[in-house]
Amino acid sequence: xxxxxxxxRCEALYEDLDFTSARKWKEADPSRKVxxxxxxxxxxxxxxxxxxxxxxIMGGGDGLEVIHGDAYYQSYICRIPRSTIELGxxxxxxxxxGMLFPSICDVIRNLSGMWKLLFPGKYVRYFDVPQNxxxxxxxxxxxxxxxxxxxxxxxxxxxxxxxxxxxxxxEVYNENRALVQAVYGMRSREPWKVPSSEVxxxxxxxxxxxxxxxxxxxxxxxxxxxxxxxxxxxxxxxIINGSFCEQPPLNLVKSIELAGCxxxxxxxxxxxxxxxxxxxxxxxxxxxxxxxxxxxxxATAAKYDDKEEDKGKYLLEQVRSNAAEGVIFAAPSxxxxxxxxxxxxxxxxxxxxxxxxxxxxxENSGQxxxxxEQAGTFADSIKLWS
Amino acid sequence: MSAATSPEVxxxxxxxxxxxxxxxxxxxxxxxxxxxxxxxxxFVPGNLNELIMCFDMVNNLxxxxxxxxxxxxxxxxxxxxxxxxxxxxxVCTYVKADIGxxxxxxxxxxxxxxPAPDMLLLSYTGCFTFMKWFELLRHEYKCPTVxxxxxxQGDGKITKNMRDFVVKQLKEEVIPMFEKVSGVKFDxxxxxxxxxxxxxxxxxxxxxxxxxxxxPSPIDAYFGGVYYIGPMFTAFRGTTDAVEYYDLVRKxxxxxIREGKGPITPEGDMKEEKYRLVVEGPPNWTSFRExxxxxxxxxxxxxxxxxxxxxxxxxxxxxxxxxxxxxxxADYCLGCYTNNNLPQRxxxxxxxxxxxxxxxxxxxxxxxxxxxxxxxxLMMREIEKRTGKPAAFIETDLVDPRYFSHANVKNRLESYxxxxxxxxxxxxxxxx
Numbered sequence: 001x002x003x004x005x006x007x008x009r010c011e012a013l014y015e016d017l018d019f020t021s022a023r024k025w026k027e028a029d030p031s032r033k034v035x036x037x038x039x040x041x042x043x044x045x046x047x048x049x050x051x052x053x054x055x056x057i058m059g060g061g062d063g064l065e066v067i068h069g070d071a072y073y074q075s076y077i078c079r080i081p082r083s084t085i086e087l088g089x090x091x092x093x094x095x096x097x098g099m100l101f102p103s104i105c106d107v108i109r110n111l112s113g114m115w116k117l118l119f120p121g122k123y124v125r126y127f128d129v130p131q132n133x134x135x136x137x138x139x140x141x142x143x144x145x146x147x148x149x150x151x152x153x154x155x156x157x158x159x160x161x162x163x164x165x166x167x168x169x170x171e172v173y174n175e176n177r178a179l180v181q182a183v184y185g186m187r188s189r190e191p192w193k194v195p196s197s198e199v200x201x202x203x204x205x206x207x208x209x210x211x212x213x214x215x216x217x218x219x220x221x222x223x224x225x226x227x228x229x230x231x232x233x234x235x236x237x238x239i240i241n242g243s244f245c246e247q248p249p250l251n252l253v254k255s256i257e258l259a260g261c262x263x264x265x266x267x268x269x270x271x272x273x274x275x276x277x278x279x280x281x282x283x284x285x286x287x288x289x290x291x292x293x294x295x296x297x298x299a300t301a302a303k304y305d306d307k308e309e310d311k312g313k314y315l316l317e318q319v320r321s322n323a324a325e326g327v328i329f330a331a332p333s334x335x336x337x338x339x340x341x342x343x344x345x346x347x348x349x350x351x352x353x354x355x356x357x358x359x360x361x362x363e364n365s366g367q368x369x370x371x372x373e374q375a376g377t378f379a380d381s382i383k384l385w386s
Numbered sequence: 387m388s389a390a391t392s393p394e395v396x397x398x399x400x401x402x403x404x405x406x407x408x409x410x411x412x413x414x415x416x417x418x419x420x421x422x423x424x425x426x427x428x429f430v431p432g433n434l435n436e437l438i439m440c441f442d443m444v445n446n447l448x449x450x451x452x453x454x455x456x457x458x459x460x461x462x463x464x465x466x467x468x469x470x471x472x473x474x475x476x477v478c479t480y481v482k483a484d485i486g487x488x489x490x491x492x493x494x495x496x497x498x499x500x501p502a503p504d505m506l507l508l509s510y511t512g513c514f515t516f517m518k519w520f521e522l523l524r525h526e527y528k529c530p531t532v533x534x535x536x537x538x539q540g541d542g543k544i545t546k547n548m549r550d551f552v553v554k555q556l557k558e559e560v561i562p563m564f565e566k567v568s569g570v571k572f573d574x575x576x577x578x579x580x581x582x583x584x585x586x587x588x589x590x591x592x593x594x595x596x597x598x599x600x601x602p603s604p605i606d607a608y609f610g611g612v613y614y615i616g617p618m619f620t621a622f623r624g625t626t627d628a629v630e631y632y633d634l635v636r637k638x639x640x641x642x643i644r645e646g647k648g649p650i651t652p653e654g655d656m657k658e659e660k661y662r663l664v665v666e667g668p669p670n671w672t673s674f675r676e677x678x679x680x681x682x683x684x685x686x687x688x689x690x691x692x693x694x695x696x697x698x699x700x701x702x703x704x705x706x707x708x709x710x711x712x713x714x715x716a717d718y719c720l721g722c723y724t725n726n727n728l729p730q731r732x733x734x735x736x737x738x739x740x741x742x743x744x745x746x747x748x749x750x751x752x753x754x755x756x757x758x759x760x761x762x763x764l765m766m767r768e769i770e771k772r773t774g775k776p777a778a779f780i781e782t783d784l785v786d787p788r789y790f791s792h793a794n795v796k797n798r799l800e801s802y803x804x805x806x807x808x809x810x811x812x813x814x815x816x817x818x
Binding site: 071072073074076077081101103104105106107109110111112113114116117118125126127128130131132134136137138140141144145148301304305306308311331333334335336337339340341342343344346347360 | 471472473474476477478481508510513514515517518519521522524525528531533535537538540541545547548550551554555558559727728729730731732751753754756757759760761762763764768781
């Protein structure tokens with residue numbers, strides 16, 4: 001399969017707001033269950049070990065007309081909860097057996113309660129994570145939370161999730177993380193061969209496909225992309241920051257590229273790269289997942305930096321390791337985590353002479369001309385004066 | 387209404403006492419350079435005043451500073467200063483008012499500059515923004531910061547794991563940091579004494595809040611409620627001053643009930659109680675008196691509100707327990723209103739509607755407070771469905787004057803009161 005064919009499949013999955021692929025997976029065996037989750041991170045290994053399909057929900061994007069969802073939210077609340085409600089009320093998610101709402105902000109947190117009220121009988125869990133990174137404090141709390149999730153899924157499926165099954169699932173997700181990193185690594189080395197719009201769609205596919213299938217897709221893509229003959233352009237290399245929850249329309253990603261920027265790292269769909277290294281498959285799997293979260297996860301605005309000097313460290317590391325020339329702070333409108341974090345990260349960039357710009361978007365933003373102009377001017381300014 | 391032509395607020399003795407307490411606290415806070423006392427900044431929901439007192443530290447609450455600035459009509463400029471400095475127009479205006487205040491010298495209501503905090507106690511309770519707010523303050527002050535993470539009641543209950551986590555943080559993170567910064571050794575018996583005072587004051591606070599079940603209600607549990615909950619919310623819980631204050635206010639309300647009086651308003655006693663409301667959401671502070679006037683001019687009294695529970699759900703039975711000092715602090719933090727999930731919040735409002743015989747629910751949706759606001763439209767529908775009473779929705783902001791439209795709020799309220807009247811006449815006709 002060529003890269004074009006792989007990406008065409010990814011794009012079809014991305015545009016399919018009825019989640020046909022996940023539906024088919026479930027229909028193949030009446031005992032199968034699907035557990036949906038929202039950004040930014042859930043331990044998909046536990047869902048997988050339960051024999052269930054983790055299904056990432058990133059809102060409705062720009063392809064969904066929101067009719068009911070707007071009636072549930074004031075104008076000053078971001079777009080992703082309203083389009084997610086729309087997906088639920090329009091029965092596009094009627095095959096989903098449970099839904100996880102990670103701890104990211106008050107809007108997603110409250111959406112967990114709304115889901116309980118709107119869809120009684122469904123398994124709904126607010127998935128809390130520690131903001132204290134000591135093994136014996138936040139670690140103990142988190143391990144117990146993971147075990148509560150495990151028990152909840154066992155109750156739902158009616159079967160035990162064994163430690164062996166968990167270790168096997170960790171293994172398969174370790175492979176997924178390695179392949180995702182390989183794609184990101186290739187893009188960083190040769191961004192002209194691996195357009196960001198393609199990387200984006202590949203990662204979106206990973207939200208709806210079984211992980212084994214996604215692994216194969218990534219392997220195939222890596223092989224095919226290596227053969228690419230695209231010409232290197234005189235683009236500037238940028239990092240995207242702030243887009244970890246509500247996603248930009250695909251056209252926005254394309255517009256940034258068209259404006260003369262190679263995106264060499266980003267925080268789209270960070271569930272795939274939340275854990276930076278392979279999780280140990282030896283010993284207690286829950287404790288291993290917990291330790292990986294505490295000590296080996298990426299930094300993002302949804303997390304607390306317990307030391308002032310750590311603020312922006314991860315972003316600066318992204319800049320350095322990807323030889324980036326600038327940062328684009330692209331956050332959804334009304335996104336508390338990203339917008340509150342931005343001034344601190346911007347200060348860090350200034351302290352280290354890293355140029356940056358910032359803009360806001362919504363998942364259904366239609367006008368790309370201002371984005372192209374802003375990103376283009378940024379790229380030009382870096383090329384001319386930086 | 388301009389401030390110059392506003393009628394003077396009629397003060398009860400309890401109000402005078404509270405004013406003195408607050409003024410005294412600001413004097414103490416702005417005098418730490420001379421006294422040598424250490425300052426800790428922290429938040430209102432889940433505040434640990436009793437614990438702070440154990441270390442002889444002075445408590446500074448940025449939220450109440452923002453409220454003070456909002457009521458004194460200076461928060462607007464501060465917010466714009468923060469926005470000019472790069473803070474988004476989309477985020478919490480308490481944060482921006484606080485940051486803008488810093489840029490203007492952190493002047494307290496007594497006209498003196500507030501000291502920089504010696505420590506930040508990030509009680510991360512029921513509001514995501516708190517976490518980023520104190521990261522922003524730490525970014526400015528570069529002072530020791532300790533986080534107390536309070537897990538959210540996603541499933542509507544407090545589990546052992548959640549409670550153990552909070553207690554462990556108190557023991558191993560929070561108390562050691564206090565000892566280090568203050569130089570004072572933690573004394574659990576001292577904490578017990580303060581907790582005893584808290585429980586005494588809480589009994590009277592609950593009595594006062596529940597007095598609104600009378601007809602007419604002797605209090606307004608939202609606008610007036612701000613006064614009644616004040617000491618419990620700020621730097622006084624655990625003090626003998628707070629015990630005396632609530633004793634005093636209870637006696638005043640007992641007297642009002644005996645005399646059949648309604649609540650006291652800025653323009654004197656409210657004459658006729660025409661509408662009894664439950665209100666969800668914080669008030670607007672920049673036009674607080676004008677906002678309140680829109681209610682009492684129409685004979686509307688708020689008999690119960692959720693905002694007065696962000697600092698603790700005492701009316702649902704919680705009391706600080708001196709027999710389990712750290713466990714009780716954990717229970718307190720875990721139980722605050724904004725740490726309750728949406729179904730719990732709906733249940734509480736429904737309970738208030740029934741127990742306080744309210745005519746309807748009013749939601750004041752705050753533009754910059756997602757912790758409260760996200761989900762309120764569904765809450766409104768649920769309450770209408772469950773109680774059959776009308777609900778209404780208005781939108782304002784905490785301390786950003788740009789988001790308070792007097793005319794819009796007035797129109798909405800007038801329409802709402804008409805709706806309540808129609809419901810009533812419909813019910814009377816049906817009964818006939």
